[in-house]
Amino acid sequence: MISPGLDTRALLGLVVFLAVMALAIFRPRGLNEAWPAVAGACALVALGLLRPADLLGAARATAGVLLFLLGMMMLSTVLEMAGVFTWAASYATRASGGRCRRLLLNVFALGALVTALLSLDVTVIVLTPIVYATVVALRIDPLPYLYACTFVANTGSLVFPMSNLTNLLVVDRLALGFWPMSARMVLPNVVAVATNAAVFLWLFRDRLPRRLPDPLPAAAGGVSRTPFFRISLGVFGAVLTGLFLTGLAGWPLWPVALAGGAALACAAHTIGKRDLRALAAGVSWPLFPFVWGMTAVVRGIAHAGLTAGLGRLVLGHAAAPGGAVILIGTVAAAGANVFNNIPMTLLMLTVLAAAPEGARADLAAATLAGVNIGPALTTVGSLATMLWLAFARRQGVEVPALEYLRVSVVTVPLVLAAALAAIALRATLR
Template identity: 30%
Template sequence: MPLIAVLATVGGLAIVSPGQAGALVLRLAPVLLFVAAMSVVVNLASAAGAFDVVAEWTRRRSWKAMPLWTATWCQIVMLALISTIFLSLDTTAILVTPLAIALSLQGGINLWPAALTVIWIANIGSLLLPVSNLTNLLAAGSGVFDGSYAYLATAWRPALVAAGVAVTASWIVYRWSSRRHVEADAVAAPADPAPTVVDRRLRASLITLGVLLPLLATGFPYWISATGAAVILVVASRGVADRRAGQTGAAQHPAIRWAALIPWASLAFVTVLSAVAAIAHTAGALDAIAGALGPRQDSTAGLLAIAGLGAATSNVVNNIPAFLALEHGVDTADGMLALLVGVNAGPLVTPWASLATLLWHDQLRRSGNSVSWRSFIAAGCVLAPIAVALPVLVIGSGS
């Protein structure tokens, strides 16, 4: 069914405008392939126990005089920030979520605020570098910014404010929740090491992750790196029983089992909505919006309106098609950056507002953890206006 929807919408776009269809495929294909490959890598590594080993290693090197819940939160924040800024928010959603789960379980910490920390930092903190978010890459290549350095020179101040908002909000929720679940005087003292069975798949997972992560921070095509890592782990997993699985009954064909590691529905959802946005733009349905945004780029109030529209549209549909639909209405660096704040930091309310949130939920679901969408939406309604307004005010103050 997802494949049929993708073929129908992209095919419809190709009929209406072959050039637009080709451009959309060229823009989205590397990112979607990267997400699919990283999902395979992370889920196979998780099944092999790699994240349990990394979490234990990280926990045993935490600050000994610091309360356990504080040390765990600091570790999750640092991992999420570094991953988001240098590797992309989608990598954070896929990679740091299982690490946060493992750290929370090993430290006896409530999982929900740890999970919120990951997704809030991933979304709100994804403004600093072009590689931090697909929308940043699209904006950096739109011609509004004169290259990546010009983008960084414009984005660093609002990006720091946005990251500060994410960390502060995470700390408030984490502290409130953790006080209800752990004793304040519990300290992060090293425990006896848990026995670890190092099989071929675990060893391959640790080595592959150790090589892949630095490679993703280089200029080498990220989708090639992730795809190569996925192939390596698929080969390493052949014939090796999942050490986490019990008696599961009849075995599945390997191709079916590995294909199930990819969040097809999430990828199809984003692709379909992006194609619909491109069709609407080709048909001229978005001309009125573009005309309304243009004159608003030279005032703080106008920038707030642009960011607010981006955030609202992202929560109604999704941030990628929202950006594709609205980018044609802005032609200044401040206007584009305000739109990026809206579509990056604003998608905090609905579950489908960003691909990262869908991937984050997929990782939680695969680990057997449920998502309290009521709490997620309530917290997002409070946080989103702040996360959007403060960075835009910084943009406006410098224009």
């Protein structure tokens, strides 16, 4: 991958990149991953691999994505405050008709919907605890439902740009267009979620009793629909419509998301009587310097010629379109497990930029399937997982690693294969 003529500067660039990745994964003393990303960008400037103008360029390249993200994070925080997710979870419970398998499928459907329309972060951070509270109140085994939430957040995040930050970065940078890319990803997304649900119904067959307790406890009942709730849901609907129309027109999405977020923030403050500081706490601020810093770092190592080698290696082995899709998807999934999915997406972007024009969209789709579905496997044995298990142990949560192996090792390869097959089929038929 590294050419023989590699000079000292390029080697130092590689060292910086690996150091940034290591610090971002290990997070010594709870260090936020934004710091190593920003420090890495500065180090590359000092090494001469980046010009100060590149830092500005990275900011300009990511500004639209980050503003969009800010708007969507404000939006989802207000929806959470208004009780929209709790309402949706209780609806999913009632709609299950007291059948546990149906409830599992409803959790999949709800998770897929929240992931597609808001983002995988919202599904994991907000919806999963609500689903946990719901099933604990029902006094049924929470394990299958919780796994459903955390897995569908990954497997269901292929479809829209807002579903996953990786999609947003790829669609934005390669100028693939909101609708063309979403249309391309609908089938793989549906196939991935359906495969995931089918695997879980089988995997957890002995943990799903046939019926829920009758009658359902009060906790699973309705949620009071305050004016704040109605307005939040209404504005969310308007923002979604606005996003789809803006996407259709090919305009930038961030003004719609930001305006919607701001409108809901006002509604939360005036009608919902919520503290604006609580709203600001719902936004994950370090993500902005992290994405900007990582973009700059990847630019730096691209300047050093390190990513060109990766590009040649991956694209050189990709003769037939179907084969290229499978290869790219697998490489992306493996990389997303070793590193993190954001840095891996940025790395793959430099590879995709070198791909032939005609095949680029298919390969981008394969990359996204890999970096989005792949991380669900990290529950097996990646560094980040080991650290999390250690953290959990300190919190008094002891978990044998083999327990995870049983779920993710069976599920992730099957779901990834199904999604890549759907993409490859389209690439071959065209």
